[in-house]
Amino acid sequence: MVMYLQPPRSGVLAGLARPTFVFLAALIAAEAVVRIRGPFAGAACYALGFVVLVNVTFLAYRRFDGEGSRWRLAAVAGVPFLDRLLVLSVPPFRWGAYEVSALWGLPLLATAIAIGRPPLVPRPARLLGQPVAAARFGQPRPGTSRILAVQVPITALCLGVIAAVSLPSDTARIEGGPLIAVAAVVFAFCVQEWLYRLVIQPVAAEVWGERIGMLTTSALVAFASIAALSELVPIGPGVVVPAVAVSLLLGVSTTHGIPLAVTILGRGLFTLCVVLASIIR
Amino acid sequence: MTGTTALTIALTTLSMRNLSPLYFVPLVALLVLLLERELIRAFSGPGARAAIWILGVATLPLLVAFAVLVALRLNYIFGAS
Numbered sequence: 001m002v003m004y005l006q007p008p009r010s011g012v013l014a015g016l017a018r019p020t021f022v023f024l025a026a027l028i029a030a031e032a033v034v035r036i037r038g039p040f041a042g043a044a045c046y047a048l049g050f051v052v053l054v055n056v057t058f059l060a061y062r063r064f065d066g067e068g069s070r071w072r073l074a075a076v077a078g079v080p081f082l083d084r085l086l087v088l089s090v091p092p093f094r095w096g097a098y099e100v101s102a103l104w105g106l107p108l109l110a111t112a113i114a115i116g117r118p119p120l121v122p123r124p125a126r127l128l129g130q131p132v133a134a135a136r137f138g139q140p141r142p143g144t145s146r147i148l149a150v151q152v153p154i155t156a157l158c159l160g161v162i163a164a165v166s167l168p169s170d171t172a173r174i175e176g177g178p179l180i181a182v183a184a185v186v187f188a189f190c191v192q193e194w195l196y197r198l199v200i201q202p203v204a205a206e207v208w209g210e211r212i213g214m215l216t217t218s219a220l221v222a223f224a225s226i227a228a229l230s231e232l233v234p235i236g237p238g239v240v241v242p243a244v245a246v247s248l249l250l251g252v253s254t255t256h257g258i259p260l261a262v263t264i265l266g267r268g269l270f271t272l273c274v275v276l277a278s279i280i281r
Numbered sequence: 282m283t284g285t286t287a288l289t290i291a292l293t294t295l296s297m298r299n300l301s302p303l304y305f306v307p308l309v310a311l312l313v314l315l316l317e318r319e320l321i322r323a324f325s326g327p328g329a330r331a332a333i334w335i336l337g338v339a340t341l342p343l344l345v346a347f348a349v350l351v352a353l354r355l356n357y358i359f360g361a362s
Contacts, residue, residue, distance in 0.1 A: 039303055057339075104346075114342075
């Protein structure tokens, strides 16, 4: 009899490969349903995914008795599903002749406040404080930190200008978009950024390490923000590439100890450029 | 007054027919989670407290979304009248 010895599949990465694959497949499938079958079917898929992940969180919590990071990972995995569900299904508000889809920022704000604290996030980062994920990644000197804190919003603004210039010329103008509508849209995207950086990034960093955690979170933020932007402006490569770049930039800045407020400011400036471009054109 | 008539009057008064079915998707998810929470509370076993906490946190954003929907609906009804 021949026995083949296999190396033990130890390590968190090996154990989480299949759930991660299932999660990504479900997210892509739900977004494909949105594009092919319409927002109602897509929102139903996202709602189903969210309810399933809530139950998986509960089961993981019970199985591991609230210890470890698996139940945390299951909990934060529900955030992108909830985010897309809300973006698709929270009704737009009307301001005169203007109709804007931005009120999904309010439930996301409630989510960030509710779950961005222990026990899910053991040491939540304050808006002006240093993110926890930066602790082992390498802390810059105070001078470097200040320079980075200025550079990040400026770079995000430049990327926003590039995205705004790249908008298709046949983009429907947002007629008479009032300031409050623009502010509501920017606020919603800022809350989205805050939720992902406050909740998902520390948990992902705890499981996979800072770099992969940052890359994962940045990919999820890029996906969520591009999908939400597509409700407002037509999306092309000229918008997608800067949006991915700004998500990556904000992720890197978070891991380098830049306060979350600066990251949120960067997201706000990027969104402001894209939204203003559709008004001014 | 039959049930159908009452429902028709209620739908007309609240202008519910103008609502897209899309807006009800998070409400269905909310109802499912609330129902699950109540069932767990009723048949409370080991770990029920954690389950109730997790379900409570999960329902919060959906409750806020419901509040937003109601507020917009009230604004639509009273703004139109």
